[in-house]
Structure formats: C-alpha cells, structure tokens
Amino acid sequence: MTSETTGLPVLVIGAGPIGLAAAAHLLERGLEPLVLEAGPSAATAVRDWSHVRLFSPWAEVVDPAAEKLLAPTGWTRPDGAAYPTGGDWVAQYLQPLADALGDRVRYDARVTGVARAGRDRIVDADREQQPFTVHVTRADGTEERLLARAIVDASGTWATPNPLGADGLPALGERAAADRVSYRVPDLRDPAVRTRYAGKRTAVVGTGASAFTALAALADLAQDAPGTHAVWVLRRGLTGSTYGGGTADQLPARGALGLAAKAAVEGGHATALTGFRTAAVERTADGTLTLVSEDGARAEELDEVVVLTGLRPDLSFLTELRLGLDDRLQAPVALAPLIDPNQHSCGTVYPHGANELSHPEQDAYLVGMKSYGRAPTFLALTGYEQARSVAAHLAGDLEAAARVELTLPETGVCGGAGLYDAPAEEQSSGCCSAPAAESSCSTAGGGC
Structure with missing residues (x-):
C-alpha cells in the first residue's frame, strides 16, 4: 500500500456469492471493502434463477468467513445436507450477509470503467503507486468516481450468455427471433x-x-x-x-x-x-x-x-487495465491451463488463489465465475477459496495466500471437447x- 492508497477501500464489483464472501474475508483481514452491486439488492443474478435447485448442499455454499460475520446477527445456519434453490440461497444466506455488511454494500451502482488514476493503460510512470479510479453510474443516471486501493471483480458472467451460433456469434436471424x-x-x-x-x-x-x-x-x-x-x-x-x-x-x-x-x-x-x-x-x-x-x-x-x-465475461469496463488473459478462455493466463476444456477431458482442477489470479496490473483480480472466462466448470467452493487467498495477499500474508485450504469433491464430470x-x-x-x-x-x- 502506497501513501496514495492509504485509507482507501478494496473495491469489490458484484454483491453475489463470491463478491460478498470476498468482502467478509477482507474484513476478517482488517481491510475495508466497498461492494458495488448493479442491481437493486444482493445477488441480483441468483434471483434470476431462483427457481433452480443447486446441486451443491448448504454445507458447500456457505463461506466460512461469511458465517463468522453472520453469527453475531442471530443467523441460523441451514441444514448442511439440504439442497437450496437459488431463492433459498438468497433469502437464507446472501441477503442476510449483505445486510450484515451494512453500508459497505451499495446497490444500483453499475461500474462502467476501471483504470489507474490519471493513467490510461499505456502509461508506465508511477503506475503502481496510483490508486484505482472507478466510474459508477447510479440507477437515476448520475455518475460518480470512486478511488480504491485494489479491485476485486466478482461481477460474474450471468449478464452475457453465449449466443446460439456455433461460431460464437449470434446465428443469422437469432436477433430477429x-x-x-x-x-x-x-x-x-x-x-x-x-x-x-x-x-x-x-x-x-x-x-x-x-x-x-x-x-x-x-x-x-x-x-x-x-x-x-x-x-x-x-x-x-x-x-x-x-x-x-x-x-x-x-x-x-x-x-x-x-x-x-x-x-x-x-x-x-x-x-x-x-x-x-x-x-x-x-x-x-x-x-x-x-x-x-x-x-x-x-x-x-x-x-x-x-x-x-x-456464459462469457464482460470485459468492456476493464479495457484500461493491463489484464493478462488467455486468448481462448479469457481467463487469467496462469489459471487457463488448469481449466481449459480443450485440454482436460477429465482430471483435477487444482485449488488456486492469488498467484494464479494475478495480472500485470498489480492488485487487480477477477474472481468467481468471471475468473474462469468462458470455461464452463465452476463451484462456489472454488470461488470462496479464491476470495480467501486474494484477501490474504492484499493483507500482505503471502504464506496464507499461497496455502491451499480446499479439497474439491470428485465430480464424475468431463469437460473435454472430444x-x-x-x-x-x-x-x-x-x-x-x-x-x-x-x-x-x-x-x-x-x-x-
């Protein structure tokens, strides 16, 4: 942290499962998060599929740091063996977690751009000493600019589904229909x-x-x-x-x-x-x-x-950051080989954290579904481990950031292209x- 970033929050984009978990882990580390959510309430994307039942039980979709934050509020942990719907997840965990974070979560705040203050992506001079500048549009159309010491983009991929066309573009006539x-x-x-x-x-x-x-x-x-x-x-x-x-x-x-x-x-x-x-x-x-x-x-x-x-990631508001993304998956270059469906028909996705999620732009991270780019395989457990590691790294605890604290279940699912x-x-x-x-x-x- 430089003198220019002292006292500034870590800005988290998205109040979904991983964004809220990241905020909880940052607080646990003594760092102040500010969560910006484009929708009017927590977990807007999850609410869109509230009728769908998760295939992970409650025991695997509650983050440990989040649970500690919720405990003093009188929150009751759901039965770990039961399977929630998206609506259950929101009502019984995600919205209460956002409420526990209080005014650290701002709704109707859509991030439209992220950059280094006073530096576009070309400029090298004193780049890493500058805070991040974040452009936000409110629901009423007003704009504001916020400063942050680090960026954790947990905005997901829900808003940008892949089109029907097999070439990755909309099929002819798709828009007309x-x-x-x-x-x-x-x-x-x-x-x-x-x-x-x-x-x-x-x-x-x-x-x-x-x-x-x-x-x-x-x-x-x-x-x-x-x-x-x-x-x-x-x-x-x-x-x-x-x-x-x-x-x-x-x-x-x-x-x-x-x-x-x-x-x-x-x-x-x-x-x-x-x-x-x-x-x-x-x-x-x-x-x-x-x-x-x-x-x-x-x-x-x-x-x-x-x-x-x-789904695919929306990278349009990150164009002024120096991201190191795989040219196929649009995932961080160190993570992409671990999750590339062109290479892995079966195998283990190695639990990963800040090291694999880092970019040339220091202290900027994509986490959650967005970190996987276009790869189709992701678990909430993976995102919670990412959030834990990134928070530790931003707090300067490099040993904890590098430590693996996750064992994934064997899934029986192959993601290979054949x-x-x-x-x-x-x-x-x-x-x-x-x-x-x-x-x-x-x-x-x-x-x-």
Whole structure:
C-alpha cells in the first residue's frame, strides 16, 4: 500500500456469492471493502434463477468467513445436507450477509470503467503507486468516481450468455427471433411461462447442467400438457459422458440431473439432435422456427428455442487495465491451463488463489465465475477459496495466500471437447463413461 492508497477501500464489483464472501474475508483481514452491486439488492443474478435447485448442499455454499460475520446477527445456519434453490440461497444466506455488511454494500451502482488514476493503460510512470479510479453510474443516471486501493471483480458472467451460433456469434436471424429465443432455464412455476412452453415443441441447445435442468423440467411438463416435446440440440454426438457422472458423481444432485435428462430422452419426451452446429434461425410462414446447421441440416417446426450454451465475461469496463488473459478462455493466463476444456477431458482442477489470479496490473483480480472466462466448470467452493487467498495477499500474508485450504469433491464430470464433429461411436467416453465406484474423474464443474 502506497501513501496514495492509504485509507482507501478494496473495491469489490458484484454483491453475489463470491463478491460478498470476498468482502467478509477482507474484513476478517482488517481491510475495508466497498461492494458495488448493479442491481437493486444482493445477488441480483441468483434471483434470476431462483427457481433452480443447486446441486451443491448448504454445507458447500456457505463461506466460512461469511458465517463468522453472520453469527453475531442471530443467523441460523441451514441444514448442511439440504439442497437450496437459488431463492433459498438468497433469502437464507446472501441477503442476510449483505445486510450484515451494512453500508459497505451499495446497490444500483453499475461500474462502467476501471483504470489507474490519471493513467490510461499505456502509461508506465508511477503506475503502481496510483490508486484505482472507478466510474459508477447510479440507477437515476448520475455518475460518480470512486478511488480504491485494489479491485476485486466478482461481477460474474450471468449478464452475457453465449449466443446460439456455433461460431460464437449470434446465428443469422437469432436477433430477429428474440421473442421466441430464451437464454435461461424456464421457470415453469410461473403460469405465463408454463403456458408459453406447454404443448409446444422446444429446442434446448447445450450440454451442461442448465440444459439437463431444462430437459427434465420440460419432460415433467409433458406429463400434464400433451404435445410438449424437447429437441435437444448437441454440437457433438452422444457418448457415455454426455449425461455426466450419474451415480459416480460425488455431487449426487448433479449426477441426478444428468440421469433426469437421460430419462427424458429415453422416455420419448426429448429427441437428441447430434452433430448440429447452428448457423441460422428462420421464421417460417406458419410462425414456427427452423434451426439451420452449418452443413445445411434443418430442425423444423419449433415453437421456442432455449439457448444454454454457457456464459462469457464482460470485459468492456476493464479495457484500461493491463489484464493478462488467455486468448481462448479469457481467463487469467496462469489459471487457463488448469481449466481449459480443450485440454482436460477429465482430471483435477487444482485449488488456486492469488498467484494464479494475478495480472500485470498489480492488485487487480477477477474472481468467481468471471475468473474462469468462458470455461464452463465452476463451484462456489472454488470461488470462496479464491476470495480467501486474494484477501490474504492484499493483507500482505503471502504464506496464507499461497496455502491451499480446499479439497474439491470428485465430480464424475468431463469437460473435454472430444473429437471435433466426430460421430458418437468414435468419441472417447473418457473416465465418466460408466457410473462405477472406481471412476475418479474429478473436476470442479458446472456451476454451484
């Protein structure tokens, strides 16, 4: 800390699970956090998927430093073996944690830019001695500038879902069909949403936990609404690992999601369309949609499209910082090899912290989902360990920052790309092909 930064807070972007945990760890270290949340309340993104049940139990989604902060408030820890929904997580933990932090959390405060005070990204002179300057836009449109001694960006990736196009760009016609295309797991408890999908033919695009959840929900809806059917659009073929680890997954609720998706296909409520890489969306004369693949194949007579192809980080407000990001994943360069799905079909994501998350811009960190860039595999436990390590590093405790204080569960989930466009029978099933007890594919995977 320099004389220019003495007394300034560590600015945390985002009042979600990892941002709030980072604030708790900073306080525990004697550092003053200031959390800026773009939404009107804590965990705005989690509230958007409040109907989805986490596949990690309460024991794995409560941060230890946060629990210490909550204890004096009379907070009661939920049953560690129970599985919360996103709504439960907010109501029983995240909002109470934000309330315990008090005025250290500011809502309706959207960060629009971060830089070094008086230095754009080109200038070297005295750069590291300058505080960070943070531009913020309030809900009423007013702007302000704040100074900080360090930046911890925990803003996540929820606001920037990947598009439908297989090349990473929106498919032709995707924007024009926006009224029929969704990028979230539908909340079928909502009567209006239920009506939208009941008796309809819906394409579900994606192969992760969110796609499994959507397939299972639509299969349940089909029991009450005849004619409801899902067309599951996969860019690869079906393999033994497509449905995840099943009973071998040490996160049983996640294994169950994959099995539910498999049951939807085998029960006739979903049809798997493999090797389909979407290039265009067409609206036909009868009002239905058609997906067109890069090789000209067509998926026709679709009423709705649910795109669950992952998320990507918003780096637009960080352009004046010197970030060292992998050119594929947009994750920190030291972290990227540990999580790159092009390289790791199975294996262990090494618990990591400040060292792997560092950038050429000293004291600037991306944590949580945002630190993983476009990689699809993340656990809350991983983010809490990141927050602990970064707080220790900012407090000058380098030994604690480098120490590993996390053991991840074996997940039974593979994240590898397999052979590009290879038919199912040619792709390696990997270590997740059979839900056997001896299967030991372990990676931090798929969300919370």
